[in-house]
Amino acid sequence: MFRIHVERVLGKDIDTVFEAIADHASYERFPGVSRSVLIEEGKDEKNGTGALRVIGAGRLELTERITQFERPNRMHYCIEKSSPFAVQHTKGEIVLKPEGDQTRVIWISEGHVQVPLLGRMMDRMAERSFSKAFSSLLKRSTFLRLPSQAFGMGTPIRLTPLNLTRGRPLAKESSTPAFTRRVLPPSKGKPSSGGTRITALRRSSERSTASL
Known part of the structure; x- marks a missing residue:
């Protein structure tokens, strides 16, 4: 059986972090995720309880159902189908807690890889791979731009011209020939x-x- 527990404090407010984690169709923006599709929308809101998503990472493909959705503090999910090997998923939850201007995220996933003779070895591999993937995903979520920021409503960014040959800022032009x-x-x-x-x-x- 694999048990994954990833905990991280992110430098964003709880609403921003929850929005990034709950945007199922946009998971392909995260490192290692090659495909993310929202197959069925939730009952009360698009990404809420009842939503069905497909997450792909290379050959691995997981079909997951959102079983609990409490904005902006909690989201539970369950793996209903997986390939190329079957996974018996017993627990999947993401809990968010505000800490001032930051957010503590706790991501827990438990289950068992159902492969004859190789199940235990696959569980250990799943623990290492998923723990690394979850940690990377949470770290990356702090750099994602929300739709309002993408349309120019976020904090303006000052761009500095670069010397493309050396990757350093260009010096000011001199008036002396x-x-x-x-x-x-x-x-x-x-x-x-x-x-x-x-x-x-x-x-x-x-x-x-x-x-x-």
């Missing part, structure tokens, strides 16, 4: 007119600076 191109010595024969022009520009700039 600078010539960084080096003029190569002319080859044998007639001097290059282009080289003469660049040299003349450099000398002219030097004279102007000296007069100041």
Whole structure:
């Protein structure tokens, strides 16, 4: 039997965190989730009690029913179907508790992977994989933007131009002319007119600076 208990304090208010966790159709935004579909809507609200969702992570696909939905403190779910192996799911709950401006999230899942002879080994693998996935999902949920923020109603963000060759902010432009191109010595024969022009520009700039 696998027992998963993940607990984390997130730097967002409880309503924001609950909204991200309860948005079943958008789970594919989280790392490791390749597919998320809301098959049936809930009785009282779209993502509430009775809603049926499908979550895919690589070859693993879970069909889960929301069995309890108490905004913004609690959500229970049960795995009704899974592939490529069967899972007997006995407990699935997510509890949220406000702590000032932050939110404590407790995610518990228990069950048994039903694979002959390999069940115990698969349970241990499920514990490690699901614990890591739940922790990553909760961490990522603090960076998700809600619909209001996506349409410009959130906190404005200041963008700094980057030097794409080095990944650092660009320096302010200087008003003083600078010539960084080096003029190569002319080859044998007639001097290059282009080289003469660049040299003349450099000398002219030097004279102007000296007069100041």
